[in-house]
Amino acid sequence: MKLAVVVPDGLADFPVKVLGGKTPLEAAKLPNLHALAGRSILGTVCTVPAGMYPGSDICCLNLFGYDPKQYYPGRAPLEAANLGLVLKPGEFALRCNLVTADGHVLKDYSAGHVSTEEAEILIREIQKHLGSDRFGFYPGKQYRHILICKTDGPLEVEMDAPHDFQGQSYERHWPRGRDAQMFIELTQKSREILEHHAVNHKRARAGKGKANMIWLWGGGAAPVIETLQQKYGIRGGVISAVDLLNGLGRYLDMEIITVPGATGYFDTDYRAKGEAAVKAIDRLDLIFVHVEATDEAGHSGLVDEKVNAIEQIDEHIVGPVLQRLQKEPEWRMFVSPDHYTPLEKKTHVAEPVPFIFAGHDVRQGSGLPYTEKTARSTGVRIEKGNELMESLVHGWRF
Ligand SMILES: [Zn+2]
Numbered sequence: 001m002k003l004a005v006v007v008p009d010g011l012a013d014f015p016v017k018v019l020g021g022k023t024p025l026e027a028a029k030l031p032n033l034h035a036l037a038g039r040s041i042l043g044t045v046c047t048v049p050a051g052m053y054p055g056s057d058i059c060c061l062n063l064f065g066y067d068p069k070q071y072y073p074g075r076a077p078l079e080a081a082n083l084g085l086v087l088k089p090g091e092f093a094l095r096c097n098l099v100t101a102d103g104h105v106l107k108d109y110s111a112g113h114v115s116t117e118e119a120e121i122l123i124r125e126i127q128k129h130l131g132s133d134r135f136g137f138y139p140g141k142q143y144r145h146i147l148i149c150k151t152d153g154p155l156e157v158e159m160d161a162p163h164d165f166q167g168q169s170y171e172r173h174w175p176r177g178r179d180a181q182m183f184i185e186l187t188q189k190s191r192e193i194l195e196h197h198a199v200n201h202k203r204a205r206a207g208k209g210k211a212n213m214i215w216l217w218g219g220g221a222a223p224v225i226e227t228l229q230q231k232y233g234i235r236g237g238v239i240s241a242v243d244l245l246n247g248l249g250r251y252l253d254m255e256i257i258t259v260p261g262a263t264g265y266f267d268t269d270y271r272a273k274g275e276a277a278v279k280a281i282d283r284l285d286l287i288f289v290h291v292e293a294t295d296e297a298g299h300s301g302l303v304d305e306k307v308n309a310i311e312q313i314d315e316h317i318v319g320p321v322l323q324r325l326q327k328e329p330e331w332r333m334f335v336s337p338d339h340y341t342p343l344e345k346k347t348h349v350a351e352p353v354p355f356i357f358a359g360h361d362v363r364q365g366s367g368l369p370y371t372e373k374t375a376r377s378t379g380v381r382i383e384k385g386n387e388l389m390e391s392l393v394h395g396w397r398f
Contacts, residue, residue, distance in 0.1 A: 003234065003286040003392050004277070004321050004333040007063060008313050009056055009242075010295030010341025012353045012372055018303055024343070025354070026371045028310040032319040033335065033356065039365035040358035041396060043380025045388055047338055048350040055348065057244040059338030060290065064252060065232060065389025066225065074220025078247035080146045083138055086250055087148070087222035092155050094183075095218035096137060096145040097162050098122060100209035101191060106170040109162035110143040112209030118199050119143065122211055129193050130186055141243075147186075147216060155179045159217040175216065183216050190214040227253035228286070232393045237280045239273055240264075240290035255284065264292040266305050270316035277317065278324045286392075289317055298341030306343060322358075332359030332392050335370075352381060355388065361395060 011025065019027040047059040049069045057078055058068045076093040080086075087093055098119055100108035114122075116139075123139040131137055138146045149155070156178040165173050175183045191213045194200060200210040228236045238249035239257045241264030246256050259276045261269030273289060280287045291313055297306035318335060325331040336355035339348045354375030368374040382388060382398065391397055 001285065001330040001332070002281050002325055002328045003331070004281065004325055005063065005286070005288045005389075005392070006313070006318055006321065006333070006335045007060065007288070007290045008294045008310060008335075008337050009290060009292045010298045010339060010348065011310060011337035012340040012342075012351065013298065013306070014340075014342045014344060016303055016343055019307075023372055024303065024306040024310060026373075028307045028314070030310065030314040030370065032314045032322065034369040036318070036322065036335070036358055037356045037365075037370035037374070038367055040356050040362055041380060042354070042356055042366035042368055042370065042375050042378050043382065044352035044375050045336060045355050045382040045385050046352045047336075047385040049385075053348075054339040054350040056242065056295070056338050057248060059385070060245055061248060062385030063336060063338060063388060064228070064248065064288065065386045065393070066252075067384065067386045071223060071225050073223030073225070073251070075218045075244065076146065077220045077223060078244045078251075079140065079144065080138070080148060081247035081250040082243040083140055083146060084250075085138060085146065085148060089222055090150055090152070092149045092151050092219055092221050094147045094149065094159075094216045096123075096147040097215045097217070098143045098145065098194075098211040099162055099213050099215045100211065101170060101213040104169045104171050106162055106166055106168060106173075106215070108209050109166055109215070111211035112203070114143050114203075114211040116141050118203070119145065119211065121199055122194055122197060125193060125197060126190055126214065130189055135186070143211070145214075147214075151221075154221065155219065157183060157219065159183070159219065161217050162215040170215070187214055187216065223251055225251050227251075229253060232389070234285035234393065236286035236288060237284045238288045238290065239276055239280070240288075240292070241268065242290065242292055245290055249288075254288070255280070265296055266293050266302075266309060268293050270312040274317040274320045277321050281321070281324050287321070289321070291317065294337070295341045298343055299346050301343050301346050303343055328360075330360050332357075332361075332395075334358070334388055334392055336388065352376075355382075357388070357391065357396060359396070
């Protein structure tokens with residue numbers, strides 16, 4: 001049995017005026033997706049559990065077949081995993097931003113988008129002075145780094161995200177709770193180490209913001225999660241340009257397939273992603289292809305880019321993957337966005353998303369094209385997003 005999942009991130013949308021009241025999905029030319037929907041099961045699926053944020057990591061965890069309420073480990077453990085730091089029991093990961101502080105004000109959560117090269121020097125300096133058996137600082141990309149902290153039990157600390165209080169006194173946003181003090185001290189010491197570092201003198205001379213302090217937030221412990229092999233008895237691979245999703249793939253022990261030219265943006269190489277997916281089907285039971293471009297277009301409010309991205313996914317990914325699968329006697333596939341990223345809202349919205357479920361054993365088709373409206377009209381609705389993967393592996397059961 002060969003299985004495939006295609007996730008056009010943020011694909012689903014509301015009607016758009018300049019498209020004559022159509023959604024991008026309705027306006028795009030999609031020969032493969034529409035034909036597939038016609039001979040497959042069409043419906044909607046709830047990917048965002050009540051009370052959770054409609055982030056791609058949470059929604060995709062659901063589409064990977066894991067209930068986020070039970071399994072979501074938090075952002076930092078996923079980002080750590082993407083750096084190759086898969087957390088062990090007793091380890092706690094925190095996001096470590098490089099920020100610009102001015103007096104007691106947090107001026108910039110990204111330290112003027114400090115470069116990865118400069119950041120690496122600064123984080124290694126922090127590690128030299130503040131690293132210990134207990135604390136390890138690891139450089140990531142630009143302003144986004146990781147602190148891994150060893151603990152005896154669960155940490156009790158609440159922390160604020162720095163992009164939420166720019167321009168305010170950071171002392172009013174210090175970590176709170178029983179274990180907060182050590183993180184406050186690390187932050188204060190980082191200022192002493194970084195303020196007069198050569199990298200920052202150079203940045204200041206060039207009129208750029210100094211990366212003169214760290215800010216810790218977004219922590220989480222090692223997730224207790226079964227691998228895809230343990231949970232479903234299958235060997236899977238993931239193709240995505242997004243760090244958080246690759247981190248998730250590592251915890252699930254999936255093969256992380258990097259595709260040259262896959263950028264996570266409109267200029268991504270759709271054809272290369274499709275070809276990599278087709279090749280991966282030869283050696284794996286499941287391939288999970290995630291495309292970020294549709295979401296980026298939604299965030300930017302770019303109508304034409306969103307329509308074009310969907311058409312590219314149809315032609316270069318859905319088409320070839322489907323062709324390859326149909327050479328097998330037994331196969332299944334689903335196509336589903338993780339969430340809505342409506343052009344008019346420019347942000348994620350928690351709504352049930354339209355999906356197509358296809359396979360050798362799907363006997364009756366919907367007879368409909370693939371749109372938000374047609375998916376709602378069938379009345380097929382899956383309340384728990386992880387059940388789509390259950391059906392992919394074990395057969396449709398609704
Ligand atoms: Zn997004």
